[in-house]
Amino acid sequence: MNPPYPPPIDRVLYTEEQIEQRIREVAAEITARYRDRSLKLIGVLKGSVFFLTALARHLEIPVRVDYLAISSFSASKSSPGVVRIAKDLDEPIEGDDVLVVEDIVDTGLTLRYLLQTLAGRGPNSLGICTLLDRTSRRLVQVPVEFRCFEIGDHFVVGCGLDHKQYYRNLRYLAVLKPEAKG
Numbered sequence: 001m002n003p004p005y006p007p008p009i010d011r012v013l014y015t016e017e018q019i020e021q022r023i024r025e026v027a028a029e030i031t032a033r034y035r036d037r038s039l040k041l042i043g044v045l046k047g048s049v050f051f052l053t054a055l056a057r058h059l060e061i062p063v064r065v066d067y068l069a070i071s072s073f074s075a076s077k078s079s080p081g082v083v084r085i086a087k088d089l090d091e092p093i094e095g096d097d098v099l100v101v102e103d104i105v106d107t108g109l110t111l112r113y114l115l116q117t118l119a120g121r122g123p124n125s126l127g128i129c130t131l132l133d134r135t136s137r138r139l140v141q142v143p144v145e146f147r148c149f150e151i152g153d154h155f156v157v158g159c160g161l162d163h164k165q166y167y168r169n170l171r172y173l174a175v176l177k178p179e180a181k182g
């Protein structure tokens with residue numbers, strides 16, 4: 001059975017216009033930080049694709065894009081934060097200024113693993129940019145340099161964030177009804 005549409009949301013957290021405005025501001029910060037350099041954006045599939053695309057369009061520096069996918073076993077209580085690279089980058093990152101682009105940083109466990117792995121490949125620099133940051137649930141510290149919004153402890157969909165692989169395409173960010181989450 002198809003999931004309901006319109007989606008079963010409690011409320012809209014941020015509208016399309018608010019998100020676009022904030023992405024422009026963060027893109028300006030990134031442009032200023034990396035001026036006179038080139039930047040490699042690394043998107044973590046699939047959630048970050050929508051945000052990365054919107055962000056990259058407003059960067060006024062030379063940009064390359066690469067993607068990786070990870071399988072997370074964070075749900076397992078016996079081995080929290082155990083993740084595996086399911087699809088690796090196409091290109092090496094040695095000597096590159098790298099910015100990892102995330103949809104949301106929650107516990108930080110996924111990102112910590114990813115940063116450790118990427119750091120071992122010899123980039124010139126390694127930064128993090130996230131659409132959403134939920135610091136209240138952080139279990140490990142990760143250096144988030146650029147973020148669009150800090151959010152509270154509610155399950156969010158839209159702008160790349162899914163529920164059972166649906167609703168990534170919503171132009172707004174919304175809190176899903178708890179009963180819909182199942």
Ligand code: 5GP
Binds near residue numbers: 103106110111161162
């Ligand atoms: P963590 O930082 O806990 O290792 O994991 C972050 C990942 O958990 C995100 O990339 C995302 O896939 C998922 N996640 C965490 N919070 C939410 C949320 O509110 N909504 C959705 N759709 N995914 C979330």
